Amino acid sequence: MLEIKPILSALLRHKSSTLLIILQIAITFAVVVNSTSIIKERIELMSRDTGLVNDRLITFNVNAFGEDYDHESNLRADLELLRSLPGVVSAAPMNQIPLSGSGDSSGVAGSQEAVDNLEMTGTGMFHGDSHMINTLGVKLAAGRLFTPEEITYSRGRADVKSVIITQALADQIYPEGNALGSTLFMGGDLKMTIVGIVEHMSGSWPSWSNFNYNVLTPFVPLRDFQRYLIQAEDQETVTRLLGEVEKLLIDRNRQRVITNVRSMDELIERIYADDAAMTTILWVVVILLVLITALGIVGIVSFNVNQRVKQIGTRRALGATRMDILRYFVTENILITSLGLFVGITLTIGFNVFLAEQFEMPEFNWNLIPVGVLIMFFIGIVSVWLPARRASKVSPAIATQSI
Amino acid sequence: MLSYYLKLSWLSIKRTPILTSLMIVAIGLGIGVSMTVLTVNYMMDKDPIPEKSHQLYHVQLFSYGKGHSNSQTEDAFPMQVTYPDAMNIHRSEVPLRKTRSLATGFTVIPESADSPPFMQSARAIDYQFFDMFNVPFIFGSTWNEQIDQSPREVVVIDKELNNRLFNGENSVGKAVNLGSVRYTVVGVIDTWQPAPRFYDLNNGNFNESESIFVPFSLLPVHELPSWGNNNGWKTEKINNYQEKLASEQMWNQYWVELPTKEVKEEYQQWLEGYISEQQKLGRFENEKAGASLKNVIQWMKVNQVVPSDNSILVGLSFMFLAVCMINTIGLLLAKFLRRAPEVGVRRALGASRSEIFIQHLVDVAFIGILGGALGLLLGQLGLLGVKTLYSSYSQLVHMDLTLIVLAIGIALGSSVIAGMYPAWLICRTNPSVYLKIQ
Numbered sequence: 001m002l003e004i005k006p007i008l009s010a011l012l013r014h015k016s017s018t019l020l021i022i023l024q025i026a027i028t029f030a031v032v033v034n035s036t037s038i039i040k041e042r043i044e045l046m047s048r049d050t051g052l053v054n055d056r057l058i059t060f061n062v063n064a065f066g067e068d069y070d071h072e073s074n075l076r077a078d079l080e081l082l083r084s085l086p087g088v089v090s091a092a093p094m095n096q097i098p099l100s101g102s103g104d105s106s107g108v109a110g111s112q113e114a115v116d117n118l119e120m121t122g123t124g125m126f127h128g129d130s131h132m133i134n135t136l137g138v139k140l141a142a143g144r145l146f147t148p149e150e151i152t153y154s155r156g157r158a159d160v161k162s163v164i165i166t167q168a169l170a171d172q173i174y175p176e177g178n179a180l181g182s183t184l185f186m187g188g189d190l191k192m193t194i195v196g197i198v199e200h201m202s203g204s205w206p207s208w209s210n211f212n213y214n215v216l217t218p219f220v221p222l223r224d225f226q227r228y229l230i231q232a233e234d235q236e237t238v239t240r241l242l243g244e245v246e247k248l249l250i251d252r253n254r255q256r257v258i259t260n261v262r263s264m265d266e267l268i269e270r271i272y273a274d275d276a277a278m279t280t281i282l283w284v285v286v287i288l289l290v291l292i293t294a295l296g297i298v299g300i301v302s303f304n305v306n307q308r309v310k311q312i313g314t315r316r317a318l319g320a321t322r323m324d325i326l327r328y329f330v331t332e333n334i335l336i337t338s339l340g341l342f343v344g345i346t347l348t349i350g351f352n353v354f355l356a357e358q359f360e361m362p363e364f365n366w367n368l369i370p371v372g373v374l375i376m377f378f379i380g381i382v383s384v385w386l387p388a389r390r391a392s393k394v395s396p397a398i399a400t401q402s403i
Numbered sequence: 404m405l406s407y408y409l410k411l412s413w414l415s416i417k418r419t420p421i422l423t424s425l426m427i428v429a430i431g432l433g434i435g436v437s438m439t440v441l442t443v444n445y446m447m448d449k450d451p452i453p454e455k456s457h458q459l460y461h462v463q464l465f466s467y468g469k470g471h472s473n474s475q476t477e478d479a480f481p482m483q484v485t486y487p488d489a490m491n492i493h494r495s496e497v498p499l500r501k502t503r504s505l506a507t508g509f510t511v512i513p514e515s516a517d518s519p520p521f522m523q524s525a526r527a528i529d530y531q532f533f534d535m536f537n538v539p540f541i542f543g544s545t546w547n548e549q550i551d552q553s554p555r556e557v558v559v560i561d562k563e564l565n566n567r568l569f570n571g572e573n574s575v576g577k578a579v580n581l582g583s584v585r586y587t588v589v590g591v592i593d594t595w596q597p598a599p600r601f602y603d604l605n606n607g608n609f610n611e612s613e614s615i616f617v618p619f620s621l622l623p624v625h626e627l628p629s630w631g632n633n634n635g636w637k638t639e640k641i642n643n644y645q646e647k648l649a650s651e652q653m654w655n656q657y658w659v660e661l662p663t664k665e666v667k668e669e670y671q672q673w674l675e676g677y678i679s680e681q682q683k684l685g686r687f688e689n690e691k692a693g694a695s696l697k698n699v700i701q702w703m704k705v706n707q708v709v710p711s712d713n714s715i716l717v718g719l720s721f722m723f724l725a726v727c728m729i730n731t732i733g734l735l736l737a738k739f740l741r742r743a744p745e746v747g748v749r750r751a752l753g754a755s756r757s758e759i760f761i762q763h764l765v766d767v768a769f770i771g772i773l774g775g776a777l778g779l780l781l782g783q784l785g786l787l788g789v790k791t792l793y794s795s796y797s798q799l800v801h802m803d804l805t806l807i808v809l810a811i812g813i814a815l816g817s818s819v820i821a822g823m824y825p826a827w828l829i830c831r832t833n834p835s836v837y838l839k840i841q
């Protein structure tokens with residue numbers, strides 16, 4: 001019914017061009033599936049939950065200069081000004097902003113023993129005042145937030161007694177789930193009590209494996225360089241504040257320069273810029289490759305049709321319908337595609353093993369293979385359609401004509 | 404003969420315009436994509452200072468305590484040195500030139516009241532920095548050697564800042580307000596933007612160079628802040644700048660120029676001697692304690708200047724090129740076989756097999772060159788795309804002559820290879836078959 005036998009014998013007569021299409025389909029498949037796998041992985045990376053109210057946050061830096069600049073009174077006045085602005089929900093001074101790509105990190109442990117054995121866990125260290133957690137929009141899972149009385153304002157190191165940590169870190173250093181109320185060891189004689197645990201909160205470096213291990217402390221370092229974070233009511237306020245925050249702060253005190261006024265969405269865009277670019281480039285490669293392969297199939301099948309015009313005419317004259325001719329070419333294509341995919345799947349697996357060894361790639365997404373197979377069949381049939389239709393229109397009269 | 408073949412090629416192209424343009428597009432896309440990726444890779448990996456890259460060494464000292472190491476590097480060495488180490492090894496007379504280095508920054512306060520203050524990244528270095536890294540001066544020169552011992556407020560600025568503050572005039576001897584301190588300009592350098600920015604790969608491989616250069620000896624005087632990484636392994640109470648200077652924190656960088664292998668070995672020994680001297684004082688307690696000298700090329704490797712994404716893309720783009728070429732072979736087969744009757748006649752009229760073979764290769768080469776030209780155009784378009792995608796690469800992505808020649812070479816080479824089989828097949832045409840039909 002499907003004329004597999006005559007198709008096969010016809011293919012065997014055109015070994016080289018058949019082999020070429022098979023090879024082309026195989027490589028295309030391997031590249032498309034592996035690229036899609038990387039694209040998928042990057043998109044998942046970029047769309048991870050940050051735990052913050054991304055679209056309502058603004059951050060900026062204040063760089064103070066001048067000999068007689070009083071850090072503490074200026075900080076308090078700045079915060080009072082920011083919190084009084086219409087549309088501002090909350091504002092806090094912070095030493096680092098999640099997803100900004102810069103900040104402080106430190107090793108911590110759940111026991112003195114771990115400290116002594118140098119088995120400390122690297123964490124992001126977030127310093128700020130009692131408004132910090134609410135401003136970030138991070139949710140408290142257990143315990144309490146910092147009280148205003150707890151906050152130390154200091155030019156040097158602070159003698160901090162209490163900390164809040166992320167759930168991920170709590171699970172890491174206190175696997176039994178008894179982190180709340182326990183001690184956080186920071187090396188030397190530095191010890192703090194864990195007074196609260198927050199659900200999920202992104203750190204500053206997305207490529208760091210300890211991205212979700214973060215410590216928040218009730219400490220505001222007083223330095224020439226100060227970061228602020230504001231949570232706005234809505235998107236309009238974000239846009240408005242981005243435009244006016246610099247002027248407002250400079251007008252209050254001219255002895256400083258405001259830099260890096262950015263929304264959290266912009267920070268996220270910046271930190272993932274390379275991943276986004278990689279995704280775009282891979283998309284372009286995939287689309288162009290599929291296009292090339294499709295055009296190649298169109299070219300070869302057209303050639304085959306041209307070469308076989310006489311035979312097609314003869315078949316038509318002997319009673320084959322247009323449908324039969326169309327089906328012949330489509331079946332031929334499906335056969336070739338299947339062979340190509342068989343080689344392609346082998347190639348994909350090999351290629352992926354190589355990539356995984358070379359570049360620490362995450363686990364390959366096996367369900368992309370059936371998706372890729374369907375796509376390749378679709379492309380094959382679409383590109384064979386036009387020349388096959390032309391073949392089906394060959395008039396039976398051709399058979400009786402001599403050249 | 405060649406002109407005759409070219410004429411035949413042109414005729415055959417005209418006869419099969421669709422098939423031929425399909426091939427040109429296929430080769431063009433293949434070349435365009437692989438050249439885009441190759442250009443970015445080539446530019447990233449390019450030696451930023453070829454005349455000296457094997458004489459300039461970045462110094463790494465394994466000053467960690469017991470049990471500590473750097474998980475980011477293969478040899479576990481820290482990327483930077485402590486301030487005490489930077490100060491101490493600066494005593495060595497072995498290197499031809501040497502510089503301590505720190506990424507810092509200032510608030511620049513223009514004289515005129517109507518231009519607002521602005522932030523500017525800066526670098527604290529020693530007077531030989533400019534000579535070491537071949538930094539070109541427009542006005543003045545570096546500061547006096549003595550200033551590296553007895554600090555004074557002098558500054559070298561770059562052309563851009565000089566334009567902004569002094570309208571591009573010779574500003575040597577004039578004053579610049581950096582924060583609350585007045586600095587005297589001693590030199591103005593021309594635009595200097597090595598890519599990658601090899602002299603500080605800790606702070607962005609392709610970031611802009613600094614506009615302000617001040618003596619490293621001013622660190623303790625004006626408490627210059629660190630704008631780069633500060634890595635500590637020891638629990639230390641650091642309450643002020645003086646304590647930071649004395650600490651085991653690694654936040655300074657050190658470069659030396661060692662002109663010969665012998666000098667390099669001598670310096671390596673000097674550093675080992677320094678380390679054992681320090682061990683007597685209770686530092687460098689790690690069993691791996693030692694010194695590592697890496698030249699510019701090695702230092703770029705350690706810092707993975709070419710991201711792994713790029714290597715993946717190079718692999719993919721060559722597979723892409725392979726598909727395009729396989730595609731071209733298929734299309735060539737079709738094109739040539741269609742011409743079989745004509746070839747049969749030519750063979751019957753006395754053309755030899757090799758003549759037919761060469762004629763068809765000329766045919767293919769012609770298509771290859773056209774494809775290569777299209778590929779170069781598409782490559783430029785691709786680079787424009789890369790520029791918009793990666794803003795920090797903007798100065799990197801341009802094709803130089805080497806790359807253009809390479810592109811045409813790959814196009815020509817790969818299409819001739821692709822054409823071999825079809826041309827061989829066609830030159831074996833048996834004339835009698837086609838003569839019979841005719």
